[in-house]
Amino acid sequence: MRYVLFDVDGTLIDAVDNQRLVWHTWAERYGLDPDEVYRVALRTRPVETFAQVAPDQDPRECLAALHELEDEDVRDGSYAAFDGASELLNALESGTWALVTSNYEHRVRGRFARTGLPVPKVVVDAAAVTEGKPSPVPYLQAAAQLGAKPEDCLVIEDAPSGVQSGLRAGMTVWSVNTPAAVNGVHRHFGSLRDAVQDILAYSSEVHPDRLEG
Known part of the structure; x- marks a missing residue:
């Protein structure tokens, strides 16, 4: 077989548009450049992205915020x-x-x-x-x-x-x-x-x- x-x-x-919007919204919450964050996120797993773009933030909190946004997108995104x-x-x-x-x-x-x-x-x-x-x-x-x-x-x-x-x-x-x-x-x-x-x-x-x- x-x-x-x-x-x-x-x-x-x-x-693609959903992922970009989710990451842009996440980046804005942390006062980061949305385009730069999305560029990194395309190449790495979320935890690795956090380590690169927000090394001073708690990765668990970063992930929880990202998961919240992604779950919202599943319910309401187009x-x-x-x-x-x-x-x-x-x-x-x-x-x-x-x-x-x-x-x-x-x-x-x-x-x-x-x-x-x-x-x-x-x-x-x-x-x-x-x-x-x-x-x-x-x-x-x-x-x-x-x-x-x-x-x-x-x-x-x-x-x-x-x-x-x-x-x-x-x-x-x-x-x-x-x-x-x-x-x-x-x-x-x-x-x-x-x-x-x-x-x-x-x-x-x-x-x-x-x-x-």
Whole structure:
């Protein structure tokens, strides 16, 4: 069998504007430059962001404030699933796909409920691992929970840290929803919609030669 492991924000859910607004609001609470904070946050986990942009603040209080804003966004924010996401996820066989996110499962479930996307049996979130992307741990954990070998897994990502996570896990990695291919990927698609049929073909065990491009 072959398996598909999806990142969430930026890959299945269009939440870029939401993430920017959340971080800008958080930065303003602490009297920081919102643009600089967001630039750092794009490259690091929240605790690492706090250490860099607000080293004099209690990281636990910083995280609590961020979580409050993110939970508000799940309830009241305006966002949508990317075109093709619903068709793709509903076409995949149960038990052959998972979500691997740097967010938290309750927020993923909230956003999926609001956008009508199905939630798989396996969701590996920030609370489930001690090392986040770009470590291979999140994707390796998802594969283990599915009973899959890394070489039988396809990772769908939009961010460099996620791509590196999948590659370090020894998996095939495709990027979507970016103007240019993320460095290191095996294939790139300008949008998730463009990748739908190829992802479904992969999950149906097409010949390996078809995976190159």
